Each structure stands twice: as structure tokens, then as C-alpha cells.
Amino acid sequence: MDISLLINYFNKISPLTEEMEQAIRSKVRKLQYKRDDLIPNNPYPELLFVIEGLLIGYVDVDELGIASWLAQEGELTLTSQIPLGRESGPERIVAIEDTHALAIPADLFEGLSGNRIQSQRFERALWKHFLSTARQRSLLVSLHSARRRLEIFRLNQPGLEKRVPDEALASYLGITVHLLRRAQQGTAA
Template sequence: MNFKPLLDYIAQYVALSEEERDFLVSKLRYRRYLKGQFILQQGDVSKTECFIVKGCTKMFFVDDEGQEHIVMFSIEDWWTSDLGSFSAQIPSDFNVQCLEDTETIQFHIDVIEEIFERIPKMERFFRKIIEKAYVSSQKRIVRNFSMAAKARYLYFRETYPKMERRIPQYMIASYLGITKEFLSKIKSQLAYDD
């Protein structure tokens, strides 16, 4: 079990002593999932916040017509969970499914308060990463309202070059809020323009 990626990530925000790192690691769970497995299913209560060590996940919801809407992808050094479900302990609006074999480090709801009490700076750490995620989410909403589909795709491709090679095109189209056929047209046009 390799907790170093998470400890390195935390060190970008707060400095932990060796004793604090040891205590933290003693409270975490390392969990592997196979491609296609769910970390969380719509309607279940999220019991964990997951840091991705290896692999790729998608967060999505299924509407009343059975249509899948992808709201987020997560790869190495990213987080995945339904934060609203986790913090309020209410049924989740989202599914989190593995697109590849995935390894996670999990903060379980049963130990999070104990971690915050013993290592107060971890509360600051979570506040900082939640602020960052919130700002990113707001910017994505603005892009979806203000940018044409082609510009949204170009932004995605330039901002997340590692993801585009790992995620099927129809899922990227869902994330961008367009059909896979329209994404295909955009890509053909871009290839023609080059």
C-alpha cells in the first residue's frame, strides 16, 4: 500500500509532522477497484472521500429518461466522491464508476472528525481543496453557458491532455454536453483546419 502520493499531495497545502503522518495513515484505507466497478451508486450514502492513486473514474447521474450525464472525471492525484452526500450523510445524486482498474486512498466518514481533532491542519487542508474544487466547478458552469461547443472541447483538450487519451469519446461528449456525433464533427473540422 503506497500512501506517498497522498502525503506528497497534502504537503503542497499543509506541513505534517512525522507523528501526524503516521496517525493519518493509520486511519486511512487503501482500496482497489476493477474497471467497471462502482465506488458509489446513485441513491447510496457516500461513506468515503477518495483520493485516486492510480486509475480513472467518472462521476455521473442518470436522468428520468435513462440518459447518463457526466459531471466529472478523476485521474491520479485527483479526488472523487459526492461531497454533498458525504458531508450531510444523505443519498447521493451521483454514481462514481471506474473507467480503468483504480487504486484509491479513502477517508471514511467514521474517522474524519477524529482526524480533524487530532490534526487540526487537516481541516484547513480539506477547506483549501474544497475551495479549489468549488472555483473550478463555477468556472465550468460559466464555460458551459458562454463558450461554443468547439471552444469547450479545445479547452478540455488543452487543459486535460492526459485524460483525452484515456476516456472514450462518447463520454467526453457527455461531459461537454454535446452528442458524440457533434464531437466527431468538431474533431474532423479541427483535423481539416490543421
């Protein structure tokens, strides 16, 4: 797995300093998961950058797993562990496909002696990205029509529907599997 994909991704968010690139190269770990693997909660918060494959995050609410995010190739996970600052939480991450990923410690850039303003600028840009993603998901599930939710998902995530099992996709869209199948057939409201 090439860490340069992650560095390029971060540089699109906000340019990295040489010291930040060195921190990425020294602290990021390579991971590999098989389809249906449950990704273990780590003893410290971290993000996952998907190189190949597909991950889904579930938040457990009243013994019901609700899909809260999907991350495919070239995307970062949007875990509840990072924003809430918890070491472990009610979130489960599952590999929908065989997946290669990079584990990024949440404190990746802490303590760098270089340009602190650049590190803070990068962290703000990353939070802006996460908040934008969360907002899109929130708007998606606020739509009343199952058909419209599916249409918006297809527009925002072309081709992803075929890769996600119906149960996971229905949960992500906030609808039942029955409504999802009706929306796919064009018979749902």
C-alpha cells in the same frame, strides 16, 4: 499503493500536522477496481484519491446520467455526496480504466486532539480546491461552441481525451456524441 502520494498531495494543499498524517495512515483504505466497474455507494461519505487509473462521476437526472467530474492519477474525486452531506445519492462512480485508489473518510480529521486551527485551515483549503474545480467545469459547459469546449478540455487535461470513451467525454462536455466527433474533426461550431 503508497499512502505517501496522498500525504504529499495534501501537504501541497496545506501542511499537515504529524497527528493528521497518523490519521491518514490509520483510516485510509486501499481499493482496486476493474475497467467499467460501478463503484458502490458507501454507507458513509468519502473521497477517493486516484493512484492509478481513471474514474468518472455521473449525476442521474431524469434517468439520464450526466458526467459531472473526471479524476485521474493524483486527483481527488469531487463527489456530490460530500458537499451535500448525504449518505447516498443520485451519483454513480465508474472506473473508466483499471483503477487503484485510496478511500478517505469525510470525517478524517474530526476529533483530533492536536491543533484544531490547522485541521480547519486544511479543510478550508480542500474546499477551496473543490470549488475551484467545480467552477472550471461550470465555465467549460457554459461555452456555446462544442469545438471551444473541446479545446479548453484539451488545454486543461492534456492527453486525457484519448483515455475517455466518446460517450463519457461528450457527457462531461455537455454535448452530444455527434457534436463531439464533429468537434474532434474540426467541423463543429
